Amino acid sequence: xxxxxxxxxxxxxxxxxxxxxxxxxxxxxxxxxxxxxxxxxxxxxxxxxxxxxxxxxxxxxxxxxxxxxxxxxxxxxxxxxxxxxxxxxxxxxxxxxxxxxxxxxxxxxxxxxxxxxxx
Amino acid sequence: xxxxxxxxxxxxxxxxxxxxxxxxxxxxxxxxxxxxxxxxxxxxxxxxxxxxxxxxxxxxxxxxxxxxxxxxxxxxxxxxxxxxxxxxxxxxxxxxxxxxxxxxxxxxxxxxxxxxxxxxxxxxxxxxxxxxxxxxxxxxxxxxxxxxxxxxxxxxxxxxxxxxxxxxxxxxxxxxxxxxxxxxxxxxxxxxxxxxxxxxxxxxxxxxxxxxxxxxxxxxxxxxxxxxxxxxxxxxxxxxxxxxxxxxxxxxxxxxxxxxxxxxxxxxxxxxxxxxxxxxxxxxxxxxxxxxxxxxxxxxxxxxxxxxxxxxxxxxxxxxxxxxxxxxxxxxxxxxxxxxxxxxxxxxxxxxxxxxxxxxxxxxxxxxxxxxxxxxxxxxxxxxxxxxxxxxxxxxxxxxxxxxxxxxxxxxxxxxxxxxxxxxxxxxxxxxxxxxxxxxxxxxxxxxxxxxxxxxxxxxxxxxxxxxxxxxxxxxxxxxxxxxxxxxxxxxxxxxxxxxxxxxxxxxxxxxxxxxxxxxxxxx
Numbered sequence: 053x054x055x056x057x058x059x060x061x062x063x064x065x066x067x068x069x070x071x072x073x074x075x076x077x078x079x080x081x082x083x084x085x086x087x088x089x090x091x092x093x094x095x096x097x098x099x100x101x102x103x104x105x106x107x108x109x110x111x112x113x114x115x116x117x118x119x120x121x122x123x124x125x126x127x128x129x130x131x132x133x134x135x136x137x138x139x140x141x142x143x144x145x146x147x148x149x150x151x152x153x154x155x156x157x158x159x160x161x162x163x164x165x166x167x168x169x170x171x
Numbered sequence: 172x173x174x175x176x177x178x179x180x181x182x183x184x185x186x187x188x189x190x191x192x193x194x195x196x197x198x199x200x201x202x203x204x205x206x207x208x209x210x211x212x213x214x215x216x217x218x219x220x221x222x223x224x225x226x227x228x229x230x231x232x233x234x235x236x237x238x239x240x241x242x243x244x245x246x247x248x249x250x251x252x253x254x255x256x257x258x259x260x261x262x263x264x265x266x267x268x269x270x271x272x273x274x275x276x277x278x279x280x281x282x283x284x285x286x287x288x289x290x291x292x293x294x295x296x297x298x299x300x301x302x303x304x305x306x307x308x309x310x311x312x313x314x315x316x317x318x319x320x321x322x323x324x325x326x327x328x329x330x331x332x333x334x335x336x337x338x339x340x341x342x343x344x345x346x347x348x349x350x351x352x353x354x355x356x357x358x359x360x361x362x363x364x365x366x367x368x369x370x371x372x373x374x375x376x377x378x379x380x381x382x383x384x385x386x387x388x389x390x391x392x393x394x395x396x397x398x399x400x401x402x403x404x405x406x407x408x409x410x411x412x413x414x415x416x417x418x419x420x421x422x423x424x425x426x427x428x429x430x431x432x433x434x435x436x437x438x439x440x441x442x443x444x445x446x447x448x449x450x451x452x453x454x455x456x457x458x459x460x461x462x463x464x465x466x467x468x469x470x471x472x473x474x475x476x477x478x479x480x481x482x483x484x485x486x487x488x489x490x491x492x493x494x495x496x497x498x499x500x501x502x503x504x505x506x507x508x509x510x511x512x513x514x515x516x517x518x519x520x521x522x523x524x525x526x527x528x529x530x531x532x533x534x535x536x537x538x539x540x541x542x543x544x545x546x547x548x549x550x551x552x553x554x555x556x557x558x559x560x561x562x563x564x565x566x567x568x569x570x571x572x573x574x575x576x577x578x579x580x581x582x583x584x585x586x587x588x589x590x591x592x593x594x595x596x597x598x599x600x601x602x603x604x605x606x607x608x609x610x611x612x613x614x615x616x617x618x619x620x621x622x623x624x625x626x627x628x629x630x631x632x633x634x635x636x637x638x639x640x641x642x643x644x645x646x647x648x649x650x651x652x653x654x655x656x657x658x659x660x661x662x663x664x665x666x667x668x669x670x671x672x673x674x675x676x677x678x679x680x681x682x683x684x685x686x687x688x689x690x691x692x693x694x695x
Contacts (some may be wrong), residue, residue: 112293143184157203157210164210 115167126155181493190457191246193235194261195328198321201228205314214307218284221313222276224268228317231325249393250334252464255690257328259540261461264453267547268320271449271663274555275312281565282417283307285443285558286352287360294357303354310348316449319345327460332382332392332418332466335461338593339378339425342457343371346450350442355565363441370424370434378421382528385469394469395695401472415470415477422465425458428484428518432511436499439507444566447503448501448554451510452547459543463536466521468693474524481522482621488515489628495577495633502557503566505635508582509594510550513631517542519625520609523616530686534612540687541608545593545601545676552669553590555662556583559655567653573639575648580655582661584643586670593673595633601676607685 098158112135162168189196196462204660205221211686212220236258243254262469278284287301322342347570387391388410389400400406424431439447466477492512499505517539526534560567560583561578577584593600606629610622 069240074473140184143186147187157206161210 185248188246194232195321195324197228197232198317198324202314202321205317210312217310218308221310225272225313225317229265229269231290233262236262237499245330245694250331250630251328252694253328254694255692256463256536259315259690260327260456261324263544264323264456267452270551270668272316274445274665277662280558280656285354285445286312287354287357298477308394315345315349323457326457336378350438350444353443355393359441363438364590367438374421374424377417381414381418381421383412386504388571397469398471401470403644422458422462426514427511428490428514436504436507437512440501440503444554445560448551452550456543458549459539461537468695478522481518483517485515486624493628493632500570502570505656513546516609516625520612522618523612526615528688534615535689536691537687538612540607542605543682545605548669548672549590549593552666555665559583559658560655561656562653572653574642574646576643578648583655588640589670591636595602596629599677601673604677604680
């Protein structure tokens, strides 16, 4: 149980900081209306103009997001492999090669099917 | 206390026994090759090549299953079990997948195939009409099917719960997609796909939570490790019981047992019919294999706790399946409820845990293995017949449209009657020997009340099968009723394989029964 104490303390500290910051901002900050405050903050697409038909957006975004996730996951697996590369040795190299080869097939498929073209 | 240093010292390089995993590797290899073909092969050659590659891959994988027979051990650092039940079910799945793939490849009954040319096109849109007019065939279904089959091969063979979860997802995700690809009635098909996906994801969450709790109990996800912890009565029993319950819920969902059956009729009705047949047969085989392994290997020492629950679920499943099938007016929904009832009969066999046969085989396991084979082949055949009865709008699935079918096509009516007789468990069909096997296993396992209820339920179930037979043979056909299309050799072969196995296992069941008996021991 003792080994969990640091992580519990850290969790409590970060929770406390978050609650304190939001509460303090609410209590002490001035409230003045400004249209810019309603905009998307730093990231994301502008929500206007709304697309016709109630907000369907092109499947292209989904494709890009999917591709991002695939390569993101690849890195997730590559990273621990790189850390314990010498322990895993030849076995790790072969298995990772097979893994990356499989992803390469997916990549070739997406490329040939036009998944990388925006229009 | 484990520190990073001691972990590094204990580090053991994992190993993969490629030979023992050959059946799965072949199927996954074919699937990946199929993806490459989709990318680089010109469209006109794709369909034949993909079909040939898929069937060749299934046959090669089956050959490697046969070569592994009798050579039982664990592979991939203990996360995959290569033992009797695993190899038997892998062989069964591969053999059932062949008629399944053949029926899926049919292009004559509905010009261009049963699948939408592009899954992403909006139903009824000009883009879709253009694709249909160009008679473009969807060939991506072959790699998807092979990925699903690969997951199904791993599911009953997985020896730890994480591998089992990965297999569950690998088999489910392609199926969700395939369900939504019907060329006709696309909205119904997409609805089926969405429902299957949402409820499947929901059940995966149950499964995963069960895995987490069992890990909390035993400190390992390995089934043998959990079994050890159960027998030494170490750890928190609440975690064990809750974890087992959640895990079993996840598996019973895939099996389609009541009260986790509600997705079955909608999905079976909406999915393209060859996919429904494939799914009803192969998914059930794989899921029962996993259920057997979890209940017998993982928490076998807990049989006193789970047996009464499986009792109750078996009775409920047989009851819900048989009674609700009576009220159905759609042939696909009726077959879906029939598959629920069959899940109940199979669960009956599973309860016979301490039933041991003359040669020391576990009757509970061997009867379930045998039942799965008989049920699977009849199911694929029956759904392939459903694809042939058509009118202008596509398949005529309303029961009233099947009235007097024997006058339009006596052959198809007789074949379908044969499959229904097998489902009902009439002697000289495989359904009879299979029901006999599970009921005698449950009887030997002292579940006598359950057997009596099972026999009564199979009489109720027989009633709705005979209702369809009477409808086909003794009702006057409607003037604008559907016609029976003559299929290409693909569907014909699929139906013939289904009918031949149903007949063979009804008349000469000995060989396969003995094989199932030999294959009834798990490695731990």
